[in-house]
Amino acid sequence: MESTTPLLGLRGCVIDAPEYGKLRAWRDGAVIIGDGRIVEVGSFQFLGRKHRPQPIHWQQSDRAIIFPGLIDIHTHLPQYPVVARGRGQLLEWLHQHIFPRERNFTGKIGAREGAAFFSELTRNGTTTAAIYTAIYEDSCDLAFEAAAQSGMRIIMGQTMMDVGTYGTLQPRKVLSVALLESERLCRKWHGEADGLLEYAFSPRFALACSERLMRSAAEMALEFGCHIQTHLSENREEVERVRHLFSKSLDYTDVYEKAGLLGPQTILGHCIHLSQRERCVLAETGASVAHCPTANLYLSSGIMPLGEHLAAGIKVGLGTDVAAGPELNLWQVMRSAIESQKARSFSDPNVIVPSPAEVLHLATQGAAAVLGKGDIIGSFDPGKEADITVMDLAALLPYGGTETKIEDLTPDDLLALCVYRGGPHAVLETFVRGVSLAHVHRDAAHAAHE
Structure with a gap:
């Protein structure tokens, strides 16, 4: 009937x-x-x-x-209040402005700021977002409660760090607690709100994670059918430090591949300074890239070679990446995706500048494909x-x-x-x-x- x-x-x-x-x-x-x-x-x-x-x-x-509906595949809930703060590059900026801010993102702050954050996303036309919280279970849990009330599609996870973390736990306890808390959050929230909420295991980046944490996050994501989100090759100093810290790996991407982090469920923020070998690995494993041009320009990280990534067969979507990005405005990110490639083309005439239609695809159907939802939305x-x-x-x-x-x-x-x-x-x-x-x-x- x-x-x-x-x-x-x-x-x-x-x-x-x-x-x-x-x-x-x-x-x-x-x-x-x-x-x-x-x-x-x-x-x-x-x-x-x-x-x-x-x-x-x-x-x-x-x-x-x-x-x-617009789809934001990379952003940070706790960081939004400190947009436009600081003028250093990535690692200095994290330690001076972001870690102090995230350190205070505990308890009910997650509920209060979460509700405001989701409202701000929808005010900007965003209907789906992939989000990092801070390292704390309680604020992530309350942020999920706010997400359930928002009506949005939200993929979110507690940021995982066991190296140089800003928390108060003794170092020897950080790893086991981070894994236990992330598993609890996943069991509670993954698939809730009639499937609108999903959990993402979220190791911050290689410099903040032990090999055991990365391997364990990958194993849990596979077990529970969840996304993995992390950062890759955002800044040249970061890349160089990873090379020294993981000297037995071929490159930054190899660190993640050996840990089992790369697969169709993986969203990699930035990916600015990749070699052709690394592009091939991402394409072969099905891992996707979150292009965050407003954030990359703000931190002087570089300009992601969009055309080269697409030509290699890598799925790409767009992210606002606050607080390095200034706003939760994907139209602004689309604009920056065009203009940043124009800037590259001034010195390299082979660079193909995307059209408005092409960046719209990255913010809708392309982003849906990144999230494994290309047949559902976009x-x-x-x-x-x-x-x-x-x-x-x-x-x-x-x-x-x-x-x-x-x-x-x-x-x-x-x-x-x-x-x-x-x-x-x-x-x-x-x-x-x-x-x-x-x-x-x-x-x-x-x-x-x-």
Whole structure:
């Protein structure tokens, strides 16, 4: 028997990027949603006639630009309050600004800041995020509680460190406690909220982890079917220190490969200074890369060779990476992904600069593939779950559009406006599984005051 529940119809300019470099668009389009999934996408006139006998609740706006929900595959919850702090490079910056901040991310701070962080993500149009917390079990646990209330898709994990850690445990106890706590968090939260929440084992990077910790994290991720997230080859000094510390390994990537950390479930932040051998290893193992250009520029880490990674067959998505990145704004990251490759092209004419359509793919379908969800979210293919971001054209145009002939703007024009001028001021609404996250947040706020 067919459901009598009214369908939801969103009308506007509908845009997605199901393949790298391929833009699909309907200038006066519609997305029809039923039972949390995409029922159909196409022109408004055609779909309106086709579904006329069915009850459809229409949200219509001539200023709406409708995209698949944006996916942030690398960011740090505890660090957000210290954005734009410090001007050193990676290792100095971590010790002077980030570790002191994370040291205080304990207890109820996880709940308070978690709720604000998830709200800020949705304000920026993000519907799915992969997130690191600090080294503490209690704040990570409470952050998961906040994530469950947010309605978002969240992949998150307690940061694991047993070398040079900022915690108060005796060094000989750090490893066993980190493994025990991460396993407890995984057992409690992985697959919760009807599958919207997932756990990620999160060894920080090779300089902060013993070989035993890395091997154990890899084994637990395999046992529980979880993601692994870590950092690789972000900064030249970091790479050189890893070379000395792990002198029996071929290179930084070899350290992770020997520990069993590389596989289709692995998200590697940055990967700026890789050799061709390392690229081949990532492609062969199926490990993916989180490209974080705003963060890389802020810390003078370098510019990731995007085209070379893609040509090697490596899956790539985008990350805001706060607090090195300044905002939880994936439109800003898309813009930086284009502009940073332009900067490379000034000295190397062989560099291919990505288009707005290509960076949109990295923030949607490409990122979904990184997370193993390419057949679930990331585009408007019928049957996929309805994770959607709606942008406001009037907020993107100078003077609110009063001096622009809006009907002459093509879908490519509208996408470029989002990439170059997009941000929270221009986000109209976000949906996960067809549910408006604005409604989720209003309901949660109402319940909190009852």
